[in-house]
Amino acid sequence: MLARQRQELILDEVRSTGGARVSDLVERLGVSDMTVRRDIETLAARGLVTRVHGGATAVGSSVEEPGFAAKSALRTAAKQAIATAAARLIEPGASVALSAGTTTHAVASALLGVAGLTVVTNSVRVAEVLWAGDTTVVLTGGERTPSDALVGPVATAALADLHVDWLVMGVHGMDAEAGFTTPNLAEAQANRALVASARRVAVVADNSKWGVVGLSTIAALHEVDVVVSDDGLDPAARTVLDERCGRLVLA
Missing domain, CATH: 3.40.50.1360 (Rossmann fold)
Structure with missing residues (x-):
């Protein structure tokens, strides 16, 4: 599967459910943890998802957490x-x-x-x-x-x-x-x-x-x-x- 195809699937998952875990995406896509994290970074850089600890969420989701x-x-x-x-x-x-x-x-x-x-x-x-x-x-x-x-x-x-x-x-x-x-x-x-x-x-x-x-x-x-x-x-x-x-x- 090409990187763009993976990223489209990740984006579809985030938009339909509000968020996606790296571990779940690794299993679904059959790729490494590192590959999924790179795909999320790419999507986040384009402003399409918000990168959070352990995964990604839809832009504008309630994910802010004070330290x-x-x-x-x-x-x-x-x-x-x-x-x-x-x-x-x-x-x-x-x-x-x-x-x-x-x-x-x-x-x-x-x-x-x-x-x-x-x-x-x-x-x-x-x-x-x-x-x-x-x-x-x-x-x-x-x-x-x-x-x-x-x-x-x-x-x-x-x-x-x-x-x-x-x-x-x-x-x-x-x-x-x-x-x-x-x-x-x-x-x-x-x-x-x-x-x-x-x-x-x-x-x-x-x-x-x-x-x-x-x-x-x-x-x-x-x-x-x-x-x-x-x-x-x-x-x-x-x-x-x-x-x-x-x-x-x-x-």
């Missing part, structure tokens, strides 16, 4: 309250998975007061907090995203055979139809592996996340056992989450 440092300065009081409430869900001696993100980073600090935990995480920043205590920490490998998540084949392979009591997961957005989402395709894949590893799933997200829809869905609302948010959450959002998630906790 960890920028997000750390936002809604700090709400994040601390949410973290304290989330930590109360975790029993001493439990096994817990923590996704990357600034809210889960706050949860990690709150969990230092819970004895005998084993924590699995794909975040170096989360691991650094927990290493300061007596928690047993399992850190996946992988490539780093703007939100400091470790993602990719190494991360998902590390999570494949693990089983934890709880997953505490941060999200970019939550919506009645789209569910819990992220703008990063590779991070969505890692987070879905985290969801699959957990007996119970708690999402931690402040009220600003409601109505925000990222590029890729991690989980539907009914797949989550607990949502921990703050008391600024819109009444209509409270009703939806009460009805469709296992439990809503407002910090």
Whole structure:
């Protein structure tokens, strides 16, 4: 297949679905990872797609994601309250998975007061907090995203055979139809592996996340056992989450 033909197929996929992963394109086109990345670079240079970590999206898609440092300065009081409430869900001696993100980073600090935990995480920043205590920490490998998540084949392979009591997961957005989402395709894949590893799933997200829809869905609302948010959450959002998630906790 000629390069132009490959690029037309990639462009068709992005336009029809909103985005495409490099790994999926490699399988579909029967070419190397490097070839697909070059094709995406060519399309991005022509302004036809937006190149993102792990793939490509349609131009103008909701893929912007602030870095960890920028997000750390936002809604700090709400994040601390949410973290304290989330930590109360975790029993001493439990096994817990923590996704990357600034809210889960706050949860990690709150969990230092819970004895005998084993924590699995794909975040170096989360691991650094927990290493300061007596928690047993399992850190996946992988490539780093703007939100400091470790993602990719190494991360998902590390999570494949693990089983934890709880997953505490941060999200970019939550919506009645789209569910819990992220703008990063590779991070969505890692987070879905985290969801699959957990007996119970708690999402931690402040009220600003409601109505925000990222590029890729991690989980539907009914797949989550607990949502921990703050008391600024819109009444209509409270009703939806009460009805469709296992439990809503407002910090």
